[in-house]
Amino acid sequence: MSAPAPDSRTTPLIETRGATRVINGDVPTTLVAGIDFAVLPGEFVAVTGPSGSGKSSLLYLLGLLDKPTTGEVFVNGQATSGLSEDARAALRLATLGFVFQFHFLLPEFSALDNVMLPMRALGRLTEAQMRARAMEILSSLGLPEQARKRPDQMSGGQRQRVAIARALANDPLVILADEPTGNLDTQSSAQVLGILRKLVDTAPGRGKAVVIVTHDLDLAAQADRRVHIVDGRIAATPPR
């Protein structure tokens, strides 16, 4: 399968073509089947579906955390099935940002260190530049006072915002969020959603996108587009 011709306006930032993921075991389980899905620059896409429908599995395929059994995943026009694990990791580090339902911050590191972690792994900036950028992101998310605190010294909403700050650290093209408000109260949920919305709307040239997996239909209603998954397949008509 050849990669589509690159075009900054029409080329999807992430795309799956016929992506199927089957877990082999005594009884093979199909997580997603024949998914054709594309995320264009400037889009805020919500992936919804009942529990176990395969929406998180789709997100993991989009985020190169998992490989499709058949089909292909393109990131910024680049086919990824032929890439080594390390090459996929490098692509993930440079172009994608993750936010999970649980914050998944490193418990021994401060908020600042957690945000700096992807930058240090990428190694494009100096230590001072990384520190300045991490502080800038934390400040933009209302967390300048929390920079020196460890995750266990922060509230749930603050931790999730630090997780978003970490996802933004390397200035990714796409943020992939898996139930990012699942553990938050209403106020914190609205705050997190606002941050993600703002990321898409204020990105230079609207060149970035957010894909959010949620079972919250109110939250999904605020997205530009909604994709509904049922039994591992994209449903023709999302429920209202």
Next chain:
Amino acid sequence: MSLVFDIAVTHIRARIRQTLVGLMGVATGVGFSVMMAALMEGSQRDFVTQLVDALPHISVTDQRREPPRQPAEDAYAAAQIYGLTTPVIRPGIKNPYAIIASIESWAPGSVAPSVQSKTVLRFAGRDTAASVIGIDPRREPNVSKLARQIVSGSLDDLYKASNAVILGSGLARKIGARVGNSVTLVGGNGRSLSATVVALSHTGVSQIDESQAHTLIKTAQILAGQTGLVNEIRVRTNDAMNARDVAARIEIETGYKALSWLEANEDLLAAFQIRNFIMYAVVGAILLVASFGTYNIISTITHEKTRDIAILKSLGLPARTVRRIFVIEALAIGVMGVLAGWILGYVMSLGMGQIEFKSPYMDATRLPILYSPLHYVIAGAVALAASAIAGYFPARKAASVQPVDIIRGAS
């Protein structure tokens, strides 16, 4: 600090008690290895030094490796000849001073003649068996430590009396003789002569001190009943380890048996090799056991940190970087353990060196310790290699974590 070091240090600092246990394991292993090596090699070196100092490096005697051929064997082409009478061979080395001059012309070292004579020493009505060695006092200091072992008088005192004798300190004590006393020496052929005790020697080895006496060569020759007899030529080579080659050449040139100290003590030196093998096996086992501690700690950390590893990998850290984090943690424990082990090993070696041993057969002595940087380097290198290997396997397991499996389980 790089990200890898930062994470590794954070993990270690967060588990300070476990880290200390692992560190102590490595330190104990390295410390005991260093101490054992210092002790074992120290005692070995000490023993060999004493051996080399106490004995001539090469002893040329009037014996031959192969018995001389019978004239009949050369005269007849017979397969076997029966009933031949073995010819009487006059004891002693023929033309000893010509041989000494020949050896001195090429061998790197010193040469001295001597006469060995079994003698009975009579004093105050008591007879005691003794081995009398006739020496040349001018050459003797070049081939043996006798001059330094004289505790009362001097080697040159042998020239002060017509028949002078230097008694071993134990022998003098045994018979009750002192410097200035006159003793009677009775040779193997019954010939006796009166000799004056002019000095005492003390080697520190009871067996030697209680049985050995030294006279001038001429006196020993009279006791042996053979004027001009020299039945041993002793050679001290500049390099003791070269003795075997020099001995072989002397044997070829003279025909007499030339026994190097290496050949004479082959069984002992072979035993040292076995002893060293056992020592290194024990040291290896100690360090191996210590490495299990490191393995245990790194395994525990990787197990506890599975979710963090998944997160790091989900962010985009390659597997090799994750692997490196845990190998560095193991190496950090190894390095700290090695440094502590070096100090421990040095202190224990110092302590062991202070222990004094008393033996009825030897002078009181302290445990000989060899302080060799090589011991520290070897123990440290083995401990670090063991730590790296101990860390590698859990690190490899950590690096193979599939982040999606962990994230699915945690969501």
